[in-house]
Amino acid sequence: MKIAVFTFAIVCSWTVFSQTVVKIVPLFGGRSIELNHEYKLKDSIRFKFSTLRFYVSNVGISSNSGEMEVKKIHLFDLEEPSSFELFKTSESVRSIHFLLGTDSLTNVSGILDGPLDPIRGMYWTWNSGYINFKLEGIKTTGDSITDVEYHLGGYLPPYATSRRIHLDNSSLSKELKIEIHLDEWLMMISDERKNSIMIPGKEATILMDHLVPNIRLGENE
Amino acid sequence: MNRLIFLSLMVLSMAVWSFKQKGSPTIVSFAVPQKWPAPKFDFAKNPLTQEGFELGRKLFYDPVLSRDSTISCASCHLQYTGFTHVDHNVSHGIDGRKGTRNSPVLINLAWSSSFHWDGGVNHIEVQGLNPIQHPAEMDNTMEEVINRLQRSGNYPALFDAAFGSKEITTVRIMKALSQFDLSLVSSNSKYDQVMRKEKGIAFTEQEKKGLKLFRKNCVACHKEPLFTNDFFASNGLPMDPILKDVGRYGITHDPKDSLLFKIPTLRNIEYTFPYMHDGRFRKLKDVLKFYSEGIDLKSKNLHPVLQKKVTLSENDQKDIIAFLYTLTDKEFLFNNKFSFPK
Numbered sequence: 001m002k003i004a005v006f007t008f009a010i011v012c013s014w015t016v017f018s019q020t021v022v023k024i025v026p027l028f029g030g031r032s033i034e035l036n037h038e039y040k041l042k043d044s045i046r047f048k049f050s051t052l053r054f055y056v057s058n059v060g061i062s063s064n065s066g067e068m069e070v071k072k073i074h075l076f077d078l079e080e081p082s083s084f085e086l087f088k089t090s091e092s093v094r095s096i097h098f099l100l101g102t103d104s105l106t107n108v109s110g111i112l113d114g115p116l117d118p119i120r121g122m123y124w125t126w127n128s129g130y131i132n133f134k135l136e137g138i139k140t141t142g143d144s145i146t147d148v149e150y151h152l153g154g155y156l157p158p159y160a161t162s163r164r165i166h167l168d169n170s171s172l173s174k175e176l177k178i179e180i181h182l183d184e185w186l187m188m189i190s191d192e193r194k195n196s197i198m199i200p201g202k203e204a205t206i207l208m209d210h211l212v213p214n215i216r217l218g219e220n221e
Numbered sequence: 222m223n224r225l226i227f228l229s230l231m232v233l234s235m236a237v238w239s240f241k242q243k244g245s246p247t248i249v250s251f252a253v254p255q256k257w258p259a260p261k262f263d264f265a266k267n268p269l270t271q272e273g274f275e276l277g278r279k280l281f282y283d284p285v286l287s288r289d290s291t292i293s294c295a296s297c298h299l300q301y302t303g304f305t306h307v308d309h310n311v312s313h314g315i316d317g318r319k320g321t322r323n324s325p326v327l328i329n330l331a332w333s334s335s336f337h338w339d340g341g342v343n344h345i346e347v348q349g350l351n352p353i354q355h356p357a358e359m360d361n362t363m364e365e366v367i368n369r370l371q372r373s374g375n376y377p378a379l380f381d382a383a384f385g386s387k388e389i390t391t392v393r394i395m396k397a398l399s400q401f402d403l404s405l406v407s408s409n410s411k412y413d414q415v416m417r418k419e420k421g422i423a424f425t426e427q428e429k430k431g432l433k434l435f436r437k438n439c440v441a442c443h444k445e446p447l448f449t450n451d452f453f454a455s456n457g458l459p460m461d462p463i464l465k466d467v468g469r470y471g472i473t474h475d476p477k478d479s480l481l482f483k484i485p486t487l488r489n490i491e492y493t494f495p496y497m498h499d500g501r502f503r504k505l506k507d508v509l510k511f512y513s514e515g516i517d518l519k520s521k522n523l524h525p526v527l528q529k530k531v532t533l534s535e536n537d538q539k540d541i542i543a544f545l546y547t548l549t550d551k552e553f554l555f556n557n558k559f560s561f562p563k
Contacts, residue, residue, distance in 0.1 A: 110267070110346035111395040118350055119363045119391050125350040127472055128343040156473070201474055 019174070020093055022086045024076050025218070026052060026180040033182060035078055041186055044142050051136035052078040052182075053122060055115070056086060057106070057162075059098040063091035073102070075115035075122065086178065093169050093176060100211065101132030101162025107155040127200065129153055132161050133208065135182075139195060146195050152207055154200020161200065161208045165215050173219035181214040188214075246270035246383055251331065254408035255417060257446055260331035262345060262403055267396050269404065272383040275562070277401030279379065280394065282561045285369050286352075287315055287359035294352065294398075295561070297324040301554050303489035304328065304405060310500030311464075314358040321464055323500035326493050328486055328553075331403045332447050338482045338498040340453060341472045349398040350391075363391050370394070407488050407553035408446075415547070416446070424547065431544025434537050438512070441526040442484045448548065453481040454524040457516030461499050468498070480522055491549045505545060509538035 026033045028047075033039070039047050059071040070087045077083045106116065107129045116123075122131045131153040139148045154161045169176060188210045197203045249269045253260060280286065284293040297312045298304040304327035306312060312320040322338055336342035342351065352358040353366060370376040370389045377387040384393050414422040424432065435443075444450040453469045460466065460480060469478035482498050496502040502511065513533040517523070533541070553559075 108343050110344040111392050111399075113390065113392045117391050118347070119367075123347075123350070125342075125347065125354060126337075127341045128347050159474070 019088045019090050020176060021088050021174065022093070022096065022176045022178065023084050024056070024086050024180070025084070025177045026078065026182050028183045033078065038140075039183070041183060041190065045190060046140045047137055047148070047186065048140075049078070049135065049137040051134055052076075053120075054100065054133040055102050055122070055130065055162075057099045057102050059087060059096070061089060061091060061093050061097075062095045063089075063093055065091060073106070073115050075120060092172075095166060095168045096176070096178070096217070097164070097166045099162050100165050100208070100215065101153075102130045102155070103162060104155040104160065106130065124151075124153060129155050129200070133211070139190075149196045149198060150207060151198045152204045154204055156200070159200045159202060159205050161204050163208050163212050165212065167215070167217040169217055171219045175219065177218040179216050179218045180211075181216065185211055185214045245385065246272040249274065251403070252406075254406070254413070254446075257408070258332065261334045261451070262331045264331075267346065267399065269400050270383060272379070273397050273400040274404055276379045276383045277397035277399070277404075278559070279562055280398055281401050285373070286361060286366055288361045288365075289315060291315065292359050294349075297352075297358070298327050300556075300559055301492065303407075303493040303554065305493050307492075307494060310495050312358070314352075314355070315360045318357040318360075320355075320357045321466065322498050323495060325483075325485060326489065327402055327405050328407050328488050329447055330405060332451065333449075334451055335483070338466075339469050339472050340483055345399045345402055346395050348402070349395050363394075366394065367391070405553075405559060407550040409552045410488065410550040411547040412544075413446070413550070425543070427540050427543045428547055430537075431540035431542070434533065434541050435544050438531050438533070439541070442524065443487050448487040449484045452484055453478065454484055455480045455482070455520060455522045456512075457518065457520050457523045457527055458482075458497060458501075458511070459515075459517045459520065461501065464499055466498065477522060480520065487545060488548045489550055489554060491546050492554065505542050506538070509533065509541060513538065 028039045033049060033052070035052075036048055036050060039049075041047055054076050056074045056076060057072065058069065059074065060067060060069045062068075068091070070089060074086055075083060076086075102116070106112070111118070116130070118125070122134060123129070124131060131151045133150070133152040135148065135150045137148050139146050152161050167178065189207055194203060197207065247270055249271050251260065251264050251269055281294045281298075284290045284296075286293065292315050297306045297314070299306060305324045309319075311322055312324045314320060325338065330336070330345055333345070336345060336348050337351075342348045350363070353361050353363065367389050370380075376389065380389050380393055381387045383397060411422065411424075415424055442450055442452070442454055442456070455468075458480075467479055469481040469483075470476070472478075490496075490505065494503055494505075496505070496508050502508050512527075512531050516527055516531070518528065518530065
């Protein structure tokens with residue numbers, strides 16, 4: 001009996017220890033972003049973020065045992081530390097793939113619960129569909145201050161805004177970080193783009209396109 | 222042995238019965254009128270239940286949904302006018318704030334694949350979020366609505382009856398409201414009775430002439446038996462210079478959709494004035510006059526069917542109106558089942 005309990009404990013702790021944790025980490029200048037903290041983009045441009053929320057869906061991995069889905073839907077919210085962890089797995093992760101945003105079926109399925117509950121402020125009522133990626137804050141350029149509001153969504157072609165992301169992993173680290181390099185993204189878009197995008201359309205798709213290369217896999221050093 | 226089987230059957234059915242007593246609401250099957258097409262709404266996903274419908278009806282008539290508890294859904298959707306408002310062109314909401322569109326009728330919505338004049342709402346279950354949160358309608362938040370309903374005396378029990386627990390969520394509120402919306406079926410007008418060949422019911426000569434003219438000029442869009450084909454079209458209505466409503470274009474940003482609006486049903490049209498998305502016509506007479514004289518033939522997305530001028534003499538127009546009156550369904554307009562719950 002004692003032996004059984006002992007082995008059980010060993011097995012349990014082994015699986016816990018051998019689990020890989022995958023987190024989502026938005027970065028600015030290589031450091032984790034905090035809300036309402038001022039960041040310098042270029043000499044004259046500074047940003048403060050008040051909201052950062054986005055959906056990650058249909059999350060799957062490929063490992064030694066093949067392909068598998070690990071999570072259907074996840075809402076990342078910088079205000080909610082419990083949302084930073086995307087999933088845990090005891091598989092050895094070779095690659096992670098997911099949709100940044102929600103899939104089109106989700107957008108036409110009527111009223112939904114949990115992370116998809118419209119109460120979370122990620123749903124457009126007058127033009128049914130989810131806001132896939134929401135960033136709000138203020139931008140200071142020299143002396144002028146402007147609100148930045150990017151509500152990026154829309155599921156109908158040609159202005160669909162969710163994006164497939166595929167990240168290969170060769171590290172053995174037990175903590176993998178899906179890094180979102182917001183400074184690099186803002187650098188790509190800050191000069192020529194509007195400060196406010198609140199509807200589906202071409203602008204939103206371009207911003208989402210630019211986000212894709214700025215999502216990379218990092219590991220805990 | 223037989224006794225044993227009998228006994229166990231008894232026990233089993235008692236178990237089923239008590240299970241039903243305990244929390245499972247009574248399923249109501251959605252009746253599709255004879256010879257009508259299948260509904261677009263998938264009832265397998267949100268089955269109608271007696272308790273869900275009753276909760277939806279209570280919510281529909283309850284001003285608690287609006288910020289200052291003055292406006293209910295029924296403020297803009299009155300039953301005896303086909304669930305639309307009649308006193309003004311565009312809807313009036315909280316603090317007397319004016320909207321930009323005429324409230325549509327709520328009739329046979331189970332056959333619609335999109336909602337609102339521009340089709341911006343893609344599912345009936347999410348429609349109710351609009352009026353509750355719209356600043357010119359009820360100007361409230363879902364958090365506040367849920368709070369109020371939780372604190373209220375009888376709502377938790379009604380949610381329990383409809384959904385099996387007292388929990389009140391956005392999903393449950395929306396499902397209940399949509400169950401009420403979907404139940405609003407009008408299929409017992411004189412037109413329907415004639416089509417069903419009911420004894421002693423016949424069109425008058427004028428109504429017959431009207432139907433013929435209707436089938437020639439109108440049915441391409443206002444398709445029988447629903448009197449809409451569930452598509453969008455421009456019927457050549459010139460844009461209102463103040464409201465500047467671009468219709469479907471506002472949703473798709475496709476220039477081909479500029480000035481296209483959802484084709485409305487014409488059921489109960491006698492009572493659903495004013496007409497069109499901005500309520501610009503008060504009388505059916507004005508609508509018929511518009512179709513024969515007022516269509517802007519140069520308007521760029523005008524539907525092909527209307528590009529050839531519609532010619533209707535004054536008598537033709539009267540005949541069509543006489544036919545349209547046969548679409549009035551008093552049983553629907555005055556059905557207690559859909560009225561303020563007492």
